[in-house]
Amino acid sequence: MSRLIVMPDADPSTVLVDTTEVSAIAASLDSIGVVFERWVANAQIGADADQDAVIAAYAESVDRIKAQGFSTVDVVRMAGDPSDEAFVVRAAEARAKFLAEHTHDDDEVRFFVEGSGAFYLRADGKVHVVVCTEGDYxxxxxxxxxxxxxxxxxxxxxxxxxxxxxxxxGRFTGDDIASGFATYDELVGAGS
Ligand SMILES: [Fe+2]
Structure with missing residues (x-):
C-alpha cells in the first residue's frame, strides 16, 4: 500500500504525518513540488517480460509522459530468490547505489508496475518518505x-x-542524513 511518512529532517523520531490516503499523499508532496499519482496497473507482466514488453503493456501512459518531454524510457527490474547468493550480492550493490542523499540534474520520474520501494525526499526542513507500490507514479x-x-x-x-x-x-551531498532514518525493511518489512 502506498504510504507517506513525514518527519523533521533533524528529528527522525518525530512523525508529523503518516498516511496511506492517496489524496493526502498527493497534496503533501505537491507542497514540495513532487507529483504523485495512482495509475491503473492492470497489465499482466510475465516474470520473464523484457523491457519492450513492459513498456508496451503501459503504452498509453508511457506516451502521455513522453509527450511532456521525457523522450527516453527504460525499465528497471529487481527480483530474485533471497536464498540465491548471487542475487543477494546484486541486490546489495543496487541498493547501496542511491542509499545516500543525492540530487540529479534531471527529474526523477518513475512508474511502479509491480513491487515497491521507498523514496526519501528532503525539502522545507522535512523528510517525506514515500513508499511507492504497484500503480504509483x-x-x-x-x-x-x-x-x-x-x-x-x-x-x-x-x-x-x-x-x-x-x-x-547521482550528485552525492556528503550528508549522512539517510543513516538516521528508518530503512525500507524497518518501515515495510524485509522481503515485502
Ligand atoms: Fe535519485
Missing amino acids: IFVPKDTRHWFDMGTSPRFTAIRFFAIPEGWV
Missing part, C-alpha cells in the same frame, strides 16, 4: 535532495522516464 524535480531504499530483498519493476539521460547521475 512519482515525479521528483531535479535538484531535490533525496535517497532511495529498495530494501535488502528488493522486488519491483519500474518504468523510468528521462528528459536528459546523461543528467541522471
